[in-house]
Amino acid sequence: MKSSTQRRHRLVVATAAAAGVALALSACSASPGEAGVSGDAILTVGIQKPTSLIPGNSSGLFANTVVGALFDGLVDYDPDTGEVRNLVAKSIETDDQKVWRITIADGWTFHNGEAVDAESFARAWNAAVDPDNAWAQGDQFSNIEGYDAVAPAEGEPTAETLSGVVVEDSSHLTVTLKAPNSQFPYLLGRPYYSPIPAEALTDAEAFAQQPIGNGPYRLSEPWTGGDQIPTVVFDEYAGTAPANDGVTFRIYTGNDVAYTDYQAGAVDIVTLNPADIPQAEAAAPDLVRRMAVDDWRNYLSLPTYLPGYDNADIRRALSMAIDRQAIIDSLLDGEAHVATDYDIPASVGYRDDACGADCEFDPEEAKRLWDAAGGIDGELAITSVTGTGREVWAEAIANQWSKTFGVDVKIKQVASENTWSGILGKEVQTPVALGAPANYPSPLDTLGPSYSSHGSVNGSFYANPEFDSLLDAAAGAPGLDEQLAQYAAAKDLLVRDTASILLWTYPSTFAVSERASSWVPDPFNKGQFAGVELAG
Numbered sequence: 001m002k003s004s005t006q007r008r009h010r011l012v013v014a015t016a017a018a019a020g021v022a023l024a025l026s027a028c029s030a031s032p033g034e035a036g037v038s039g040d041a042i043l044t045v046g047i048q049k050p051t052s053l054i055p056g057n058s059s060g061l062f063a064n065t066v067v068g069a070l071f072d073g074l075v076d077y078d079p080d081t082g083e084v085r086n087l088v089a090k091s092i093e094t095d096d097q098k099v100w101r102i103t104i105a106d107g108w109t110f111h112n113g114e115a116v117d118a119e120s121f122a123r124a125w126n127a128a129v130d131p132d133n134a135w136a137q138g139d140q141f142s143n144i145e146g147y148d149a150v151a152p153a154e155g156e157p158t159a160e161t162l163s164g165v166v167v168e169d170s171s172h173l174t175v176t177l178k179a180p181n182s183q184f185p186y187l188l189g190r191p192y193y194s195p196i197p198a199e200a201l202t203d204a205e206a207f208a209q210q211p212i213g214n215g216p217y218r219l220s221e222p223w224t225g226g227d228q229i230p231t232v233v234f235d236e237y238a239g240t241a242p243a244n245d246g247v248t249f250r251i252y253t254g255n256d257v258a259y260t261d262y263q264a265g266a267v268d269i270v271t272l273n274p275a276d277i278p279q280a281e282a283a284a285p286d287l288v289r290r291m292a293v294d295d296w297r298n299y300l301s302l303p304t305y306l307p308g309y310d311n312a313d314i315r316r317a318l319s320m321a322i323d324r325q326a327i328i329d330s331l332l333d334g335e336a337h338v339a340t341d342y343d344i345p346a347s348v349g350y351r352d353d354a355c356g357a358d359c360e361f362d363p364e365e366a367k368r369l370w371d372a373a374g375g376i377d378g379e380l381a382i383t384s385v386t387g388t389g390r391e392v393w394a395e396a397i398a399n400q401w402s403k404t405f406g407v408d409v410k411i412k413q414v415a416s417e418n419t420w421s422g423i424l425g426k427e428v429q430t431p432v433a434l435g436a437p438a439n440y441p442s443p444l445d446t447l448g449p450s451y452s453s454h455g456s457v458n459g460s461f462y463a464n465p466e467f468d469s470l471l472d473a474a475a476g477a478p479g480l481d482e483q484l485a486q487y488a489a490a491k492d493l494l495v496r497d498t499a500s501i502l503l504w505t506y507p508s509t510f511a512v513s514e515r516a517s518s519w520v521p522d523p524f525n526k527g528q529f530a531g532v533e534l535a536g
Contacts, residue, residue, distance in 0.1 A: 041245035041534050042230075043516055046258030046270040048387060049251050049417045053211045053223060055194040056128030057135035059420060059456070061437055061526065064191050066229055066249055068527025070213035071194035072239060074102065074121070075185060077524035082346075082441030084185045087239070088116060088195070088214070090171075092188070097180035097476065102173040108238040110197040111218040118173040120195035126150070126161045127201060128192060136420075137192035139454050143184075145176045181475040182483065186440045189524075216242045216530045227251045242530035254387015254416075259511065268516035268534075272509045273389030274332040280511045287517060291507035294337060294345040295438040295523045297446075298390070300382070300397075300431040300501035301423060301459030308376035309431075315498035316358055317369035318431070321404040323361040324504055327396050332506070339502035342491045343446040346438040346523060349484040355495055359502055363404045370405050381410040381430040385419050390433040393503075397433075423459045431501070432459060437508065440524050443487040447471060451499055462499040 050063035058067050074089035086092065090105040108116035129138045129151045141147055145164030150157050164176040177184065187193065195214060200207040209222035216239060217231035232246035250267050252258040258270040259280070272280055272288070281288050300318075302309050309315065324338045337345075341354040357365075382398050384391040391411060398409035412430060414422050422428040436457070439445045449455045452471055453463045467490050474486030494500075512519050515535045522528040 042232075043244050043247045043269070043519075043529055043532050043534060044267045045247055045249050045529065046252055046255075046261065046267045047249050048254065049225075049415075050229075051136065051417055051420075052208070053219075053229075054135065054200075054208055055191045055196065055211075056124060056137050057133075057208075058191060059136045060416075062416070065527045067191040067194070067211075067213075068215070068525065069217045069231060069247055069249075069529060070211055070215045070219065070527075071191065072108075072213075072215045073189055073191070073194045074104075075189040077186075077189055077440055079520075079522045079524065079528075082524055084189065084440075087189075089188070092185055094184075097182050097184070098177050100175045100177070100184060102175065104171045104173065105238075106171075108214055109236055110195075110214050111212045111234055112197060112199060113236075114197040114199070114212075115170070116195050116214050117170040118167045119170070120197060121173055121193075122161075122165045122167050123198065123201065124194060124196040125165055127196065129162060130160075131157060137456065139456050140187075140190070140192050142454055143177050143179070143181060143187075145178055147178075179472055179476055182477065183442050183444045183475050186442050186444070189440060191526075214238075215527075216240075217247055220246070240530065243533035244529070247529050252387065254389070256389060257387060262511055262513070265513075268513040269519060269529075270511050272511055274335045274506065274509075275389055275392060277335055277509050278333050280509075284511075287512050287514065288509060289512055289519070289521050290509040291346075291521065291523055293523075294505035294507050296435055296508055297339060297344050297505045298336070298393075298433065298435045298503040299339070300503065301434055302431050302500055303426070303429050304461050305426065306429060308374075311373050312497055313369045313373040314376060315501070317366040317373070317405075318401065319358050319366075319498055319501045320360065320362045320369070321366035321401050322397055322501070322503070323400055324359070325361070327393050328504055331393050331396060332504070335509070336504035336506035339504050342451070342494045342499070342502065343443045343487075344436075344438045345505055347441050347443050347446065348480070349443050349487055351488070351491075354488075354491060355502055358495060358498060363400075366404050375405065375407070379410060380405075380407055381412050383412040383414050383428050383430045383432045385433065386413050386415050388416070388433075388435065390435070394433040420457060420459075424457075434459060437526075438523055443484075443491070444471065444475065447487065447490060447494075451494060460500045462494070462497070464493060464497065467493045 047062040047065055050066050051060055052058045055067050055071055072087050075084045076087045078085055088108050090103040093101045104118055125141055128135045129141045131151050144162050146162040149159035166174045197212050210219045216237045218234045220230045220232045223229045229249040233242050255271045255273045259276050261267050262270045304310050328336045341351040343350055382394045384394040395411050402409045449457045451462045453468050470486050470490035474483045477483040516532055519532045
């Protein structure tokens with residue numbers, strides 16, 4: 001039986017009501033129902049420029065959307081419950097949550113005909129941690145035995161492969177973790193755990209441009225950074241055959257630009273910025289798709305390595321000087337909800353009141369904390385990611401900070417594909433307006449990458465050994481109640497330290513063309529387009 005908390009994260013995609021309302025676009029725009037007017041069975045999807053198409057080197061939603069169409073991993077997630085389901089895996093077993101025995105299902109091949117076997121997974125994971133490759137997701141395998149020998153924090157490597165990954169035979173793989181982790185099956189569904197063929201390493205440059213996956217779609221030509229990524233159906237796909245002939249990912253500089261192209265009938269599926277949702281619903285409410293539960297969060301990462309930001313009272317003052325509800329009401333059309341915890345409502349264990357006073361608008365207390373701590377010397381600014389629409393509410397926050405603290409606050413921009421390299425490289429030295437989706441319904445999804453000492457997207461550079469220990473304890477706890485108690489204690493530390501500034505959560509919302517109206521967004525499995533049967 002599921003607890004009320006568990007039921008809370010159950011995701012059922014809701015479509016906007018009032019189907020049949022007449023379209024109301026301006027005379028100069030084509031009907032959204034005419035999108036993808038080529039008349040063929042190729043679905044078109046608007047994204048922004050991916051960081052990479054190699055599973056172990058890709059990061060961010062857009063890269064994962066494409067990688068998810070090209071590669072299948074050992075598991076995926078039930079879109080309604082978030083529960084792990086075997087995909088390329090036939091079985092995943094453990095007696096102690098530390099040693100995991102994985103059996104690969106028969107019949108899976110890569111796009112070049114090579115068999116997907118145990119070695120292809122070991123190859124991918126070892127390539128990801130190889131320091132010479134410098135792939136973005138190498139740290140994600142730091143929970144496996146032998147990681148420190150292959151990718152030591154200091155000094156030279158003493159091993160070339162992970163000792164905790166053993167290929168028993170073509171169908172069997174044994175993985176030994178450094179510590180018990182009940183969440184490991186969830187991790188196996190992340191794109192960076194996908195297999196790669198031998199050819200990926202023999203011609204790495206060619207593989208980077210035209211990855212050879214095992215998913216339902218294959219690239220029809222190399223991608224060298226152009227404005228679209230064309231794919232066609234992989235005829236030998238071992239899963240359920242796609243209902244269309246392929247997907248072309250069209251690359252835009254922002255969701256707002258993609259929506260404009262959607263209105264002109266040039267693309268089938270686009271993500272809507274909150275500011276565009278009212279117009280989309282007014283034009284064609286039956287073509288708007290919205291998650292039933294908030295699966296996105298917005299927050300401000302903080303450069304805590306800089307003077308001023310290293311003071312928890314300054315961080316708290318910045319948080320308390322934000323009138324979140326006023327911004328939601330005036331700029332987000334009421335689509336969002338004030339964030340109250342350090343994960344996402346789609347996750348198990350989200351709490352309605354954890355942040356408390358630190359997330360409440362109190363300009364007098366904010367000014368008192370700011371003055372007592374000495375404020376921040378030098379320029380105060382917020383950086384927004386281009387094309388996300390966040391610059392609108394970032395400017396509102398800047399105005400509120402300026403009014404509360406009596407200082408000038410600037411707005412800066414960073415390109416989407418440069419965001420994380422800029423933050424983690426300490427080139428972007430301001431608070432950054434960020435957004436992140438739910439990848440799977442465990443608090444570990446948010447807390448580990450964003451706040452652990454070695455988190456891959458720890459934009460605030462938060463480092464707290466006690467927090468790391470609580471995450472380890474939660475992962476090793478035998479039951480859900482014990483896990484959630486440890487995660488709650490970890491999140492309490494983040495609240496105490498104001499590790500980042502929580503803002504709000506909201507449901508992902510999309511506009512689809514009439515011919516692609518059968519598409520149902522999947523909150524956890526990005527790049528799921530195989531079920532779309534294009535009409536007309």
